[in-house]
Amino acid sequence: MxxxxxxxxxxxxxxxxxxxxxxxxxxxxxxxxxxxxxxxxxxxxxxxxxxxxxxxxxxxxxxxxxxxxxxxxxxxxxxxxxxxxxxxxxxxxxxxxxxxxxxxxxxxxxxxxxxxxxxxxxxxxxxARDLPVPGIALPGVFSLRKIDDVRRLRPALDAAKRIAIIGGGYIGLEVAAVMRQEARDATVIEAEDRVMKRVAGEAVSAFFDAFHRGRGVDIRLGARLAAIEGSAQATGIALTSGEKIAADLVLVATGAxxxxxxxxxxxxxxxxxxxxxxxxxxxxxxxxxxxxxxxxxxxxxxxxxxxxxxxxxxxxxxxxxxxLGQPKPYDPVPWFWSDQYEIKLQITGLLDGYDAVETIGNPADNRFSVEYRKGGKLIAVDAINDGRAHMLGRRRIAVDLPEFVAA
Ligand SMILES: Cc1cc2nc3c(=O)[nH]c(=O)nc-3n(C[C@H](O)[C@H](O)[C@H](O)COP(=O)(O)OP(=O)(O)OC[C@H]3O[C@@H](n4cnc5c(N)ncnc54)[C@H](O)[C@@H]3O)c2cc1C
CATH class of the missing domain: 3.50.50.60 (FAD/NAD(P)-binding domain)
Structure with missing residues (x-):
C-alpha cells in the first residue's frame, strides 16, 4: 500500500x-x-x-x-x-x-x-479553576497563573493594603508570604480544615499554619466564600457564615x-x-x-x-x-517544592492512604522532615529546609515502590 x-x-x-x-x-x-x-x-x-x-x-x-x-x-x-x-x-x-x-x-x-x-x-x-460566586468578574479580583496575570496583579497589589486570598494551597500561601514581607494585611480563606491539605500531611500543614500566623497572616480554616462584594470594584468578601471581610484586592487561588x-x-x-x-x-x-x-x-x-x-x-x-524509537514507560516518583518566607518545602511521593507517620527533627528549628508509610513502604516525604531528607526520600520511595517495567 x-x-x-x-x-x-x-x-x-x-x-x-x-x-x-x-x-x-x-x-x-x-x-x-x-x-x-x-x-x-x-x-x-x-x-x-x-x-x-x-x-x-x-x-x-x-x-x-x-x-x-x-x-x-x-x-x-x-x-x-x-x-x-x-x-x-x-x-x-x-x-x-x-x-x-x-x-x-x-x-x-x-x-x-x-x-x-x-x-x-x-x-x-x-x-485557573472557575469559581462560580457572585462578584467574581469584578475589577480587583485576580488569579495568578501567567506573566500577564502578574503584570495586572502587581500594580494592583502596590495600591492595596488589605489582600484577601481565596485558597490556602501553596500558591495562595506563597503570595501571602510576599504580602507580609511587604507589610500588607493578608487574609487566607481555606475551605478545608487545614492549609495545603491536597499536597502535604497534617504536621506540615500545622507547621505552615503556625508560621504564617506568626508572621501576621489571618488564616480562616473551614471557611467558604459566598460572594465577592462591591459594585464597581471588589471591596471585600462575604463568607457563607455571614462574616464579611474588607479587602482592597481579592486573589483567587483555588487550584487549576x-x-x-x-x-x-x-x-x-x-x-x-x-x-x-x-x-x-x-x-x-x-x-x-x-x-x-x-x-x-x-x-x-x-x-x-x-x-x-x-x-x-x-x-x-x-x-x-x-x-526517537526508545519508548520506556513513564512512572515517576513525583516531587515538588514551595518557597514561603525563608522556608523551602520539598514534597516527594503522594499521600495515598498512609498508615504510619514519622517526624524526623524538630519543627521548632524550622528544619525537619516527615515520612509517610503504607504497609511498611515509604510512599511520601515532606522536607522542610532539609534538602538531604528530600533527596534521600526520593531514592528510598523509588526502591519501596518499584518503577513499572513494560513486559
Ligand atoms: C504561580 C505558579 C507557581 C508554581 N510553582 C511551582 C513550584 O514551586 N514548583 C513546581 O514544581 N511547580 C510549580 N508550578 C507548576 C509548574 O509551573 C507547572 O507544573 C509547569 O509549568 C507545567 O508545565 P506545562 O508545560 O505542562 O504547562 P505550562 O507551563 O502551563 O504551559 C502550557 C502552555 O500552553 C498554553 N496553551 C493552553 N492551551 C493552548 C492552546 N489551545 N493553544 C496554544 N497554547 C495553549 C498555555 O497558555 C501555556 O502557556 C507553579 C505554577 C504556577 C502557576
Whole structure:
C-alpha cells in the first residue's frame, strides 16, 4: 500500500505548512520536549504553538521571587532569545490551537491558519479553576497563573493594603508570604480544615499554619466564600457564615484544571486531563505531557495528573525517547517544592492512604522532615529546609515502590 505522508499531502492540498512534530503549548513541557528531541538527534521539523505572547518560561517564580523582586520577564525565559531559532524550532507565540482534525492530521489555529503534522503533542497545561460566586468578574479580583496575570496583579497589589486570598494551597500561601514581607494585611480563606491539605500531611500543614500566623497572616480554616462584594470594584468578601471581610484586592487561588478542551473536541479521552498510556500516548501519533496529561501511576495504583516542573520535564523526556524509537514507560516518583518566607518545602511521593507517620527533627528549628508509610513502604516525604531528607526520600520511595517495567 502506498502511504502518502502529510508532507506530500500538504504540497497537494496547499495547506499552510507541515511539521514533523507539532507541540501545542509553549511552556515548560513543550520546551523540554523540543530540547530533548534535538539532543536525541531528531532532525525533522518541530513547531511549538503557544497562546501566550512569550517564548517558553518558568512559572514557579510568578508567586515567589518574580512577584516580590519584579525583575524583567526575560529572567523567566527557559532559554535565551535566539535559542529556538538556532535549534530550528519554529515558535509561534500568541497563537492558540482551536481544533484538531486527527484523521487529516491537521491543527487549525484560532487565527484561521492550519498546520499539518506527523506527530502531535499536547502540552497545554492548566488554567485557573472557575469559581462560580457572585462578584467574581469584578475589577480587583485576580488569579495568578501567567506573566500577564502578574503584570495586572502587581500594580494592583502596590495600591492595596488589605489582600484577601481565596485558597490556602501553596500558591495562595506563597503570595501571602510576599504580602507580609511587604507589610500588607493578608487574609487566607481555606475551605478545608487545614492549609495545603491536597499536597502535604497534617504536621506540615500545622507547621505552615503556625508560621504564617506568626508572621501576621489571618488564616480562616473551614471557611467558604459566598460572594465577592462591591459594585464597581471588589471591596471585600462575604463568607457563607455571614462574616464579611474588607479587602482592597481579592486573589483567587483555588487550584487549576487541565486545558483539555481542544483534545476532548478532537475525540481524545479526557477527564480533567488528557488520558494517556504508559508512554504518554493519547492515540496513535498523539501524545500529551505535563500538567494537561492524566496517566496511570503503577507505583501508586491510580490515575494521576501532576502539576509540577518535575513531571513536565520528565514526561517530556519520556515522549522524546518514544518518538526517537526508545519508548520506556513513564512512572515517576513525583516531587515538588514551595518557597514561603525563608522556608523551602520539598514534597516527594503522594499521600495515598498512609498508615504510619514519622517526624524526623524538630519543627521548632524550622528544619525537619516527615515520612509517610503504607504497609511498611515509604510512599511520601515532606522536607522542610532539609534538602538531604528530600533527596534521600526520593531514592528510598523509588526502591519501596518499584518503577513499572513494560513486559
Ligand atoms: C504561580 C505558579 C507557581 C508554581 N510553582 C511551582 C513550584 O514551586 N514548583 C513546581 O514544581 N511547580 C510549580 N508550578 C507548576 C509548574 O509551573 C507547572 O507544573 C509547569 O509549568 C507545567 O508545565 P506545562 O508545560 O505542562 O504547562 P505550562 O507551563 O502551563 O504551559 C502550557 C502552555 O500552553 C498554553 N496553551 C493552553 N492551551 C493552548 C492552546 N489551545 N493553544 C496554544 N497554547 C495553549 C498555555 O497558555 C501555556 O502557556 C507553579 C505554577 C504556577 C502557576
Amino acid at each position: 502506498h502511504v502518502v505522508s502529510p508532507a506530500t499531502r500538504a504540497q497537494h492540498s496547499g495547506s499552510l505548512r507541515v511539521v514533523g512534530i507539532l507541540i501545542l503549548g509553549a511552556g515548560q513541557a513543550a520546551a523540554q520536549l523540543a530540547i530533548s528531541l534535538r539532543q536525541g538527534g531528531y532532525g525533522g521539523s518541530i513547531a511549538m504553538v503557544g497562546d501566550e505572547p512569550y517564548a517558553p518560561y518558568q512559572r514557579p517564580p510568578l508567586s515567589k521571587a518574580f512577584l516580590k523582586e519584579r525583575p524583567s520577564a526575560d529572567t523567566l525565559l527557559l532559554r535565551r532569545e535566539g535559542f529556538w531559532a538556532d535549534q530550528k524550532v519554529q515558535l509561534e507565540v500568541g497563537a492558540a490551537a482551536a481544533s484538531v482534525d486527527r484523521a487529516g492530521k491537521r491543527v487549525s489555529l484560532a487565527d484561521g491558519r492550519t498546520i499539518d503534522y506527523e506527530t502531535l503533542v499536547f502540552a497545554t497545561g492548566t488554567r 484544571r487541565a486545558n483539555d478542551d481542544v483534545a476532548a473536541a478532537a475525540g481524545l479521552k479526557c477527564d480533567n486531563g488528557i488520558q494517556v498510556d504508559d508512554f504518554a500516548r493519547a492515540a496513535p501519533d498523539v501524545y500529551a505531557i505535563g500538567d494537561c496529561a492524566r496517566f496511570f501511576s503503577h507505583r501508586y495504583g491510580r490515575t494521576i495528573r501532576l502539576e509540577c516542573v518535575q513531571n513536565a520535564i520528565d514526561q517530556a523526556k519520556a515522549v522524546a525517547a518514544a518518538i
